[in-house]
Amino acid sequence: MTGTRGIDEIIDIARYPLTDAHSPGRASAIAAARAELAETGCTVLREFLRPELLEDLRREGEAVAPHAYYRVERVNAYNIPLDTELPDGHPAKIVLERGNAFVARDHIGVDTLIQRLYVDPVFKRFVADCFDLDELHEFADPLAGLCLNVVEPGMSHPWHFDTNEFTVSMLTRRPDAGGVFEYCPNIRDPHNEHLDDVSAVLEGRGDALIRALELRPGDLQLFKGRFSLHRVTEVDGAGQRHSAIFAYTDRPGVIGTVERTRQLFGRVLPDHVAAAASAVRGDQLLD
Numbered sequence: 276m277t278g279t280r281g282i283d284e285i286i287d288i289a290r291y292p293l294t295d296a297h298s299p300g301r302a303s304a305i306a307a308a309r310a311e312l313a314e315t316g317c318t319v320l321r322e323f324l325r326p327e328l329l330e331d332l333r334r335e336g337e338a339v340a341p342h343a344y345y346r347v348e349r350v351n352a353y354n355i356p357l358d359t360e361l362p363d364g365h366p367a368k369i370v371l372e373r374g375n376a377f378v379a380r381d382h383i384g385v386d387t388l389i390q391r392l393y394v395d396p397v398f399k400r401f402v403a404d405c406f407d408l409d410e411l412h413e414f415a416d417p418l419a420g421l422c423l424n425v426v427e428p429g430m431s432h433p434w435h436f437d438t439n440e441f442t443v444s445m446l447t448r449r450p451d452a453g454g455v456f457e458y459c460p461n462i463r464d465p466h467n468e469h470l471d472d473v474s475a476v477l478e479g480r481g482d483a484l485i486r487a488l489e490l491r492p493g494d495l496q497l498f499k500g501r502f503s504l505h506r507v508t509e510v511d512g513a514g515q516r517h518s519a520i521f522a523y524t525d526r527p528g529v530i531g532t533v534e535r536t537r538q539l540f541g542r543v544l545p546d547h548v549a550a551a552a553s554a555v556r557g558d559q560l561l562d
């Protein structure tokens with residue numbers, strides 16, 4: 276039972292003294308995260324979760340994994356409709372098979388470790404500081420705010436950009452083999468899509484742009500997935516790969532599009548439909 280645990284009983288507080296707003300340890304963890312995020316758009320806080328909770332973390336994920344929405348979907352890296360009118364040679368014309376499945380937030384218990392972390396004010400303040408943001412908001416999306424990403428053996432989560440600018444994630448169950456997180460640091464920015472580089476990666480000519488990340492359960496990953504093309508390679512062996520995706524934004528009220536929500540969860544709630552007409556966008560990028 277994790278329901279009665281405070282944040283200091285979830286996080287390895289000796290290593291990451293989040294609860295002490297003025298501690299040098301907290302300040303240096305933030306400085307290190309900021310430096311890496313500025314350079315590569317990605318940072319990993321190793322052994323963030325208390326090691327004695329790794330078993331609970333894995334078991335809680337396994338308990339909800341059967342709720343994942345499975346449907347191999349034909350998508351592109353931008354997650355925009357495949358019939359979007361675009362010039363020849365545009366990387367959004369390259370069709371990929373998305374074989375991962377998401378467990379939506381409404382299936383994840385409020386007393387699970389990942390749900391408790393996601394909503395915790397001390398945790399959110401720390402993550403905001405790492406991203407150098409004044410404030411950070413939970414994704415308003417009732418399904419996509421917190422998800423468990425499930426990748427079955429033989430499946431992968433192909434190259435894509437995230438809709439949300441800042442992603443926080445934690446592997447909860449590692450696969451036997453494969454299932455490696457790969458990313459292309461800052462391959463695009465708010466003003467330039469860098470389509471040639473994106474095409475190179477999607478066509479298998481972009482090795483020089485790709486980094487592989489070794490992730491372990493309990494590590495906290497902070498990632499600017501809107502600017503770095505990324506994927507999870509095919510999972511090998513018998514076991515699934517599970518990762519918790521904590522979606523935050525720098526402004527309140529952000530919700531996924533109807534198209535994207537249907538792709539991810541196979542269902543849409545009235546909130547998504549209502550938001551479609553008045554969606555707030557932070558940039559002029561394609562998706």
Ligand SMILES: O=C(O)CCC(=O)C(=O)O
Pocket residue numbers: 424432437444456500505506507518520
């Ligand atoms: O599962 C992961 O490690 C990455 C998932 C991801 O890229 C996403 O959910 O957008």
Ligand SMILES: [Fe+2]
Pocket residue numbers: 435436437500505
């Ligand atoms: Fe992603």
